[in-house]
Each structure stands twice: as structure tokens, then as C-alpha cells.
Amino acid sequence: MTAYFGEMVALATAFCWTITSISFEWAGKKVGSLPLNLIRLVLAFLFISIFSYFRLGLFFASDAPPETWGWLALSGIIGLFIGDLLLFQAFVLIGARVSMLIMALTPPIAAFFGWLILNEQMTPSQLIGMTVTIMGIAMVILAKEKNQKTVQIRYPVKGILMAFGGAVGQGLGLVVSKLGMKDYDPFLATQIRIIAGAAAYIALFFVFSKWKPVFTALHNKKAMIGISTGSFFGPFLGVSFSLLAVQHTTTGIVSTIMSIVPVLIIIPSIIVFKEKVSLKEVAGAVIAFGGVVMFFVF
Known part of the structure; x- marks a missing residue:
């Protein structure tokens, strides 16, 4: 086991999140976010189950104690259901x-909940880092229109609020998952989170009768390619790698490395979606990442 195993896994996680974000945006615009969320969790459950069977001889997390199940299930509902529902x-x-x-706010939010729930300390440098991160995000989402003195929000407020809600869900979910996982296998821990998240979506679909879009999405071959790709690199590899990384290094280091996603995703967004990205937006992404670095390093 190398000295920087946790850090390398965290970097691999960042690349996984980049691929899954592009894949899910592409598929979500074709079939909607609700059916996408349920289908990707079902696929991720199958990926993890098959992988765990060949690796550990366990298709299902049957060896996890009730306390582990409880905390990880709660984490799955918070992160994979509520957080991802808003993010997608x-x-x-x-x-x-x-x-x-905007999800670059996840590490500071996780640290806040760590302080609130686990009694972890927040230093002045962390507060400065949080401020720098917010400034970087503001550079991207705010713009001053020509010949106007007021500052305008460049993107739909509803979308920004949902992304922020996703960051809150991910940050709180990470803290709760660490409470429950301890030394348990990270892939089977992810399976428990996925089961809880999928159960919440199924209940939602039954209550609001939303099954028709799911069946429609299953017959959309192009969307299913995107969902399958995102499911493999996201809830299967990405979530599992993030838990594996947390077991081998600090949560702060893992969160910092994973926060490079807003920088990594710029080039794929230009290539896949033909987005026009200004130098100001690139600078904002870099500053936001720098703020996360300040939050945990200094």
C-alpha cells in the first residue's frame, strides 16, 4: 500500500465525477432527472453486487451490523436521494x-456539519477559504451587464438553489456515512447507501405515479448509454472510491482533491456541449478550487 494511496484514489474519484457529470447532463436533458436517478441507482446496485461477489463472495451487504446499516441508509437518503435529486x-x-x-461548496459544508455533529474545529483559515470559494463561484454566476450598474445572475436562480441544495446533501451525507462506515468495506457500504436511496425514489414514484417516464427512458437507447456510463463512473466507482479514499486519508484532503472537478469539467463541457466558456469563468473555477485548498491546507 503506497503512502499516498488515499490521495490517488481521491484523484481517480475526481475524474470519475467529471465523466459522470457530463454523462448525466447529456442523458438528463433527454429523459429528465427523476427517471435518470432511479435507473442509475439500480444499475449501480448491479455493478457493485457483481463486483463484490467476485471480490468478497458477497452479493449483498449481509455482514454489516444494524448500526452500520442505519447510519449508511440515512446517509443514502440524504446524499443519494435528496442531494442528488436536487443536483441532477x-x-x-x-x-x-x-x-x-457550486458543488465546490461541499467540503466547507461537510466541515460545518463535522463541527456541528462531530465537534470538529473550524479555524480562521477555513473561514477565509470558504469566503474565497464563494467569491470564485460568484465570479461565474454573477455578471454586470453593459451600461447597467446592477449585477445580474447569469443562470436560473432555481438551478443555482438546487445545485446548492445538492452540495448540502452531499456534505451532510459524507459526514453521516463516515459515522456509519468506520472500517466496513467501502463498496458494500455504498451498496447500502444505494439501496436506501433507491427505496426512497421508488416510494416517491408510487406516491406521485411517476413510473411512465421511467419506462420511456428505458426505451431511449441514447439516454441509456449516458445513464449506464454515468452509473458506472458515478454511484459505482465514484462513490465507492470516495469512501475508500476517506478510509486511507483525512476527509479534508479527499474533499480538496475531489473539488478539482469544476476545473476538470471545463474542457469536456466545451467539447461535448459546445459551451462558450470565458476566461472569467475559468478564473472563477480556479479561485473556487483555491478556496477549498485554503480551507484544508493552511
Whole structure:
């Protein structure tokens, strides 16, 4: 085991999140965010189950104690249901690039909940880092129109609020998952989170009778390619790698490395979606990432 195993896994996670964000934005614009969320969790469950069977001889997390199940299930509902429900709708409204930039707030939010729930300390440098991150995000989403003194929001407010809600869900979900996982296998821990998240979506679909869009999405071959790709690199590899990384290094370091996604996603967004990205937006993404670095390094 190398000295920087956790850091390397965290970097691999960042690349996974970049691929899955592009894939899910592309598929979500074709079939909507609700059916996408359920289908990707079902696919991720199958990926993890098959992988765990060949690796550990366990198709299902049957060896996890009740306390582990409880905390990880709660984490799955918070992160994979509520958080991702908001985030994936933000993908449709404002795109993966801007959504993932706002998601750079996840590490400071996780640290806040760590302080609130786990009694972890927040230093002045962390507060400064949080401020810098917010400034970087503001550079991208705010703009001063020509011949006007007022500052305008460049993207739909609803999408921005949903992306922020996704960041809150991810940050709180990460803290709760760390409470429950401890030394348990990160892939089977992810399976428990996925089961809880999928169960919440199924209940939602039954209550609001939303099954027709799911069946429609299953027959959309192009969308299913995007969903399958995103499911493999997201809830299967990405979530599992993030938990594996947390087991081998600090949450702060993992969160910092993973926060490079808003920078990594710029070029794919230009290539895949033909987005016009200004130097100001690139600078904002870099500054936001720098703020996260300040939050945990200094």
C-alpha cells in the first residue's frame, strides 16, 4: 500500500465525477432527472453486487451490523436521494459545469456539519477559504451587464438553489456515512447507501405515479448509454472510491482533491456541449478550487 494511496484514489474519484457529470447532463436533458436517478441507482446496485461477489463472495451487504446499516441508509437518503435529486435537476437547468462549480461548496459544508455533529474545529483559515470559494463561484454566476450598474445572475436562480441544495446533501451525507462506515468495506457500504436511496425514489414514484417516464427512458437507447456510463463512473466507482479514499486519508484532503472537478469539467463541457466558456469563468473555477485548498491546507 503506497503512502499516498488515499490521495490517488481521491484523484481517480475526481475524474470519475467529471465523466459522470457530463454523462448525466447529456442523458438528463433527454429523459429528465427523476427517471435518470432511479435507473442509475439500480444499475449501480448491479455493478457493485457483481463486483463484490467476485471480490468478497458477497452479493449483498449481509455482514454489516444494524448500526452500520442505519447510519449508511440515512446517509443514502440524504446524499443519494435528496442531494442528488436536487443536483441532477440543476444539471438540466444550468448544466453540469456550473452545477459542479457550486458543488465546490461541499467540503466547507461537510466541515460545518463535522463541527456541528462531530465537534470538529473550524479555524480562521477555513473561514477565509470558504469566503474565497464563494467569491470564485460568484465570479461565474454573477455578471454586470453593459451600461447597467446592477449585477445580474447569469443562470436560473432555481438551478443555482438546487445545485446548492445538492452540495448540502452531499456534505451532510459524507459526514453521516463516515459515522456509519468506520472500517466496513467501502463498496458494500455504498451498496447500502444505494439501496436506501433507491427505496426512497421508488416510494416517491408510487406516491406521485411517476413510473411512465421511467419506462420511456428505458426505451431511449441514447439516454441509456449516458445513464449506464454515468452509473458506472458515478454511484459505482465514484462513490465507492470516495469512501475508500476517506478510509486511507483525512476527509479534508479527499474533499480538496475531489473539488478539482469544476476545473476538470471545463474542457469536456466545451467539447461535448459546445459551451462558450470565458476566461472569467475559468478564473472563477480556479479561485473556487483555491478556496477549498485554503480551507484544508493552511
